[in-house]
Amino acid sequence: MGSLGEVATKALNVVWYQKWFVHLRPRPEATGGLVHLVKSGQGANTDVKPSRVILNSTGLEQSFQKYGTWLLSQAFPEDSPMHPAYPTGHGTVGGACVTLLKFFFDGSFLLPNPLVPTRDGLSLESYTGSDAGRLTVNGELNKLGHNVSFGHGIHAGIHWRSDTDTALMLGEAVALAFLRDRAKTYSEPFTVELTKFDGTTATISNQSSA
Numbered sequence: 001m002g003s004l005g006e007v008a009t010k011a012l013n014v015v016w017y018q019k020w021f022v023h024l025r026p027r028p029e030a031t032g033g034l035v036h037l038v039k040s041g042q043g044a045n046t047d048v049k050p051s052r053v054i055l056n057s058t059g060l061e062q063s064f065q066k067y068g069t070w071l072l073s074q075a076f077p078e079d080s081p082m083h084p085a086y087p088t089g090h091g092t093v094g095g096a097c098v099t100l101l102k103f104f105f106d107g108s109f110l111l112p113n114p115l116v117p118t119r120d121g122l123s124l125e126s127y128t129g130s131d132a133g134r135l136t137v138n139g140e141l142n143k144l145g146h147n148v149s150f151g152h153g154i155h156a157g158i159h160w161r162s163d164t165d166t167a168l169m170l171g172e173a174v175a176l177a178f179l180r181d182r183a184k185t186y187s188e189p190f191t192v193e194l195t196k197f198d199g200t201t202a203t204i205s206n207q208s209s210a
Helices: 002-023 028-039 058-067 089-104 137-154 161-183
Strands: 115-117 124-126 191-195 201-205
Touching: 002 089, 002 161, 089 137, 089 161, 089 191, 137 161, 161 201
Parallel strands: none
Antiparallel strands: 115 124, 191 201
């Protein structure tokens, strides 16, 4: 679908503006470097004063006990991306594309036979979780958006959790604006309602009464 590529590009433009012109939030790796200076007695080498909540946190102590350093671990040997952390590009694009899919598909549709990979990853088997009979298109799309952003950034240690949470909503807002503009170009009247990440309803319509 060409619209997915278009809305993804618009989402990237929006998030890049937020990263560079508004927030300039450092990556966890960079913050870990500042914490390392303070915790290792080199605090005079920086004018940044990390919160005592961070310096005395249980998580930080556990990380030190495991890795022997106050630096925060992350998955990529080439280090974090060099652009600011907040919000995530993956999350913003994910939120935008998921919202676009919600426009085209019936979000309340129940998945009749959900499948999951087997433990060896070589085949599929029926999902038998307690919610197996209640999985909807919207629910799975919400999971997909979250997993795209959370799996890329949080698990790898290159993003803060709030980077992800906010990015999904930013992408959603981009997609809704895109859909409302696009709706005005169609001559056939229509009204479509979709459920947002927060559970509220958004309406896309080209009818004057909406």
